[in-house]
Amino acid sequence: MNIFKYFGDIFGALKSLWGGMRVTGYYFFSPGKIVTQKYPENRKKLEMFERFKGEVIMTHDSNNKHACTGCGICEINCPNGSIEIISNKITNAEGKLERIIDKHIYHLSMCTFCGLCIKTCPSKAIVWGQEFEHAVFDRQKLTKVLNHPGSSLKKETKKEIKEA
Amino acid sequence: MNFSIYDFTSFTKWIDNALNSSMSPGWAILVELVIIGIVFIAFYAVIGLYLVLAERKVCALIQNRLGPNRVGPIGMFQTIADLIKLLMKELIEIKHADKFLFNLAPFIVIIASFMAIAALPFAKGLHAIDLNIGIFYLFAVSSLGVIGILLSGWSSNSKYSLIGAIRSGAQVVSYELSVGLALLSVVVFSGTMQLSGIVESQANGWWLIKGHIPAIISFLIFLVVSTAETNRGPFDLAEAESELTAGFHTEYSGIKFAFFFLAEYMNMFIVAAIAATVFLGGWMPFHIQGWEGMNNVMDYIPPFIWFFGKTIIVILIIMWFKWTFPRLRIDQLLTLEWKYLLPINLMNIVLIAFIVLMGWYIK
Numbered sequence: 001m002n003i004f005k006y007f008g009d010i011f012g013a014l015k016s017l018w019g020g021m022r023v024t025g026y027y028f029f030s031p032g033k034i035v036t037q038k039y040p041e042n043r044k045k046l047e048m049f050e051r052f053k054g055e056v057i058m059t060h061d062s063n064n065k066h067a068c069t070g071c072g073i074c075e076i077n078c079p080n081g082s083i084e085i086i087s088n089k090i091t092n093a094e095g096k097l098e099r100i101i102d103k104h105i106y107h108l109s110m111c112t113f114c115g116l117c118i119k120t121c122p123s124k125a126i127v128w129g130q131e132f133e134h135a136v137f138d139r140q141k142l143t144k145v146l147n148h149p150g151s152s153l154k155k156e157t158k159k160e161i162k163e164a
Numbered sequence: 165m166n167f168s169i170y171d172f173t174s175f176t177k178w179i180d181n182a183l184n185s186s187m188s189p190g191w192a193i194l195v196e197l198v199i200i201g202i203v204f205i206a207f208y209a210v211i212g213l214y215l216v217l218a219e220r221k222v223c224a225l226i227q228n229r230l231g232p233n234r235v236g237p238i239g240m241f242q243t244i245a246d247l248i249k250l251l252m253k254e255l256i257e258i259k260h261a262d263k264f265l266f267n268l269a270p271f272i273v274i275i276a277s278f279m280a281i282a283a284l285p286f287a288k289g290l291h292a293i294d295l296n297i298g299i300f301y302l303f304a305v306s307s308l309g310v311i312g313i314l315l316s317g318w319s320s321n322s323k324y325s326l327i328g329a330i331r332s333g334a335q336v337v338s339y340e341l342s343v344g345l346a347l348l349s350v351v352v353f354s355g356t357m358q359l360s361g362i363v364e365s366q367a368n369g370w371w372l373i374k375g376h377i378p379a380i381i382s383f384l385i386f387l388v389v390s391t392a393e394t395n396r397g398p399f400d401l402a403e404a405e406s407e408l409t410a411g412f413h414t415e416y417s418g419i420k421f422a423f424f425f426l427a428e429y430m431n432m433f434i435v436a437a438i439a440a441t442v443f444l445g446g447w448m449p450f451h452i453q454g455w456e457g458m459n460n461v462m463d464y465i466p467p468f469i470w471f472f473g474k475t476i477i478v479i480l481i482i483m484w485f486k487w488t489f490p491r492l493r494i495d496q497l498l499t500l501e502w503k504y505l506l507p508i509n510l511m512n513i514v515l516i517a518f519i520v521l522m523g524w525y526i527k
Contacts, residue, residue, distance in 0.1 A: 010504060017489065024226045024488040035228045 048130040053113045056083075056106050057129035058146040065154035066147055068125035070101040074117035082110040083117055100153055108134060109142040170467050173289030200292050204281060208430060213243040215429040219483055226487045253418040258320065261415065265319035270416065270423035272312030277430040279305040284437050285360050287447045287467035298359035299351055302438060303344050306393065309431065310336040313395075313402065313412050316424075320415040328411025331494060332395055332402035338501045339392040345509040346386035349378060349516045350442045353525065363446035368453050370445040374526040378516045383443045385505055385512075387481060390435035392497070394428065397486035401494060432482060433475065440474035447471040 027033060039046070048054065060066050070087035084105040092098045104126075118126055126146065136142060183192040217232065217239065224231025232239030258266065283298050283305075285291040295301050310333060317329020351357055353375050354365040365371075371379050392399040403411035413424045440446060447467030451459045492500070519525055 010508075020488045021484060024484065027228055028222065028225050028484070031225060033228050034225075034230055036230055038230070038233070 048132070051128075052130055052132070053115065053128050054132040055108055055129045055134065055144075056111065056117065056126050056146065057131075058104060058126050058148075060148055060151055061154065063154075064148055064151045066125055066151050067123045067154050068101055068104055068147065069123055069153060070099050070104075071122065073120050073122060074126060077116045077120045079114060079116065080110055080112065082107045082112075101147055104146040106144045106146050107142065108144060109139060171288045176289055200282075204278065204292070208278070208281070208426070211433055212426040212429050213247060215433060215479070216246075216425070217243045218479070219429070219486075222480065222483045223487050226484075247422065250422040251419055255418045255420060256415075258322075258415050260321045262319035262321070265315050266415075267420070269312045269316035269319060270420045270427075272315065273309050273427045274312075274423045274430075276305060276309035276312065277427050277434060279308070280434045281430070283359060284434070285363055285441065285446055286471055288360075290468075291360070294358065294360050297357045299347055299357045299362070299442070303340070303347070306343070306431075306434070307336060307340050309427065312427075316416070317412040320412070322415055324408045324410075324414045325412050328402045328404065328408045328414070331404075332412060334494070335392060335395070335399065335401060335497060338498060339389050342385060342389040342501060342505045342509050343393055345506075345513055346382045346389060347438070347442055349375070349382040349513060352513070352516050352520055353379070359441060359446075362442060363448055366445040366448050368451055369526060370443065370448075370450075372443045375516070375519075376525065378512050378519060379443065381508070381512050382516075383439070385509055386439055386443070387478070387485075389501075389505060390439065391482055391485055392501075394431040394435055394482075396428070396432060397482060398489035398492055399497060400486075400491060401497060404491065432479060436475045436478035436482060437471070439478045440471065444474045444478075445470075446474075 037046075058066050058068060070085055072085050072087070075083045075085050084103075084107075085101060086103040086105065087099050088102045089097050089099055115128070118128060134142070180192070180196070183195055187195070220242075221231045221239075232242035235242045235245050257263075280302055282292040283295060283301055285294070313332045313336075314329045317325040317327075317332070320326070350362060350371050353371055354362045356362060356365070362371075366374075368374075372383055373379075391397045395402045401411075403413075408414070413421055416424060447470050449459070449462035449465060449467070449470055451462060
């Protein structure tokens with residue numbers, strides 16, 4: 001082994017180790033940089049992040065209208081059957097048969113939060129909600145109906161959906 | 165130099181005389197042993213628990229977290245709660261384990277660290293036993309712990325435990341050499357192996373300063389090597405959570421696991437205390453020759469504050485290592501010892517012998 005390379009290795013190693021120790025030492029002496037929060041204390045003003053996956057929710061506008069057409073793509077895509085859609089056919093004002101949803105059932109207890117339903121929804125009816133305190137005393141309460149009672153389908157042109 | 169206000173020699177002598185005058189010498193020694201044992205067990209529990217807490221806090225700060233902060237103010241009683249939990253846990257019997265050795269191993273590990281702590285001088289006249297070969301005794305005792313680790317790995321009858329134990333054996337056998345040589349440098353400087361003598365020889369300055377370059381080299385080597393000796397930091401191959409679950413103590417539960425855990429932290433305290441005693445002057449205050457005013461002020465700070473202050477600084481450096489560097493592979497570990505640390509250490513010893521012969525150090 002070349003003697004210069006040997007000592008070069010030692011000093012190079014010391015330099016790089018000191019570089020690493022400087023980074024951790026800097027964080028050790030700067031307590032202002034702490035990124036974690038004290039959760040139950042800050043519960044009132046806690047804001048979750050935009051990409052946080054809390055639960056699947058269906059968005060409703062101020063007129064209690066949602067965008068779900070009951071196509072069932074989310075149900076097909078769900079890997080473990082957490083979504084069930086009970087749809088119905090009614091005749092509309094023009095006398096045509098139209099599909100509407102009775103219940104969009106979401107089993108939170110089975111959901112793995114993979115997000116395939118939300119990714120594949122063609123009308124962007126379901127999105128991620130930020131709520132994460134899901135603990136309940138009764139397992140039945142984890143089965144949720146996502147469409148609000150009395151809600152109906154929002155009529156939109158295809159162009160509007162694309163813009164959204 | 166005026167150390168008389170903090171000299172514990174007369175205090176220990178007084179206890180000895182009081183016991184000897186009230187009972188026969190045999191009983192007096194027995195009572196003294198019991199007192200020292202109780203003091204050390206209490207010391208052990210407090211130091212061990214608070215080192216675990218300190219480690220968790222240091223690691224949290226380095227990783228931009230808060231660390232334990234629920235049990236008591238700033239999490240002060242977290243580790244006490246952990247200990248109570250461990251005490252109440254079931255001791256799981258392993259069917260295929262060698263029962264006797266399996267139960268013996270944690271005691272060997274903890275007794276080895278117990279024996280090492282006996283030789284440490286905490287202040288003038290405040291040590292359990294002042295051997296005239298103190299450093300040699302520490303070498304001998306500190307390598308006993310690996311027997312417990314090997315036994316635990318073998319008797320658990322689990323492949324993870326066995327791999328961890330064998331790795332630990334290879335590691336300790338090779339790094340023991342460098343520990344010895346690094347400490348030998350100060351033995352050469354001070355001309356004695358007695359720990360109280362080494363501390364006394366640093367009254368006019370610490371060996372780290374008096375011994376300049378070679379002492380600094382051996383101090384750095386000792387820091388690296390003692391981290392490896394205690395199976396910590398980047399050298400924790402024996403435990404290696406990500407590969408071996410928990411290495412040699414995979415199969416242990418409850419208080420037996422706590423023994424291994426406590427022994428690990430006590431070993432860290434012991435190596436830090438040895439580094440503080442040998443290189444940083446132990447309980448000796450910081451003195452600069454000629455500055456009498458400052459030296460007198462320094463003398464009024466109690467010696468155990470000096471001792472624990474220095475020890476805590478070395479412990480923080482060892483923790484800093486652990487939370488900065490990634491774990492080494494076994495071949496990298498052995499390369500570091502046999503190709504780098506050992507040759508440098510041997511050259512350093514020759515250099516120190518030459519420097520001492522020529523008198524080129526601060527006397």
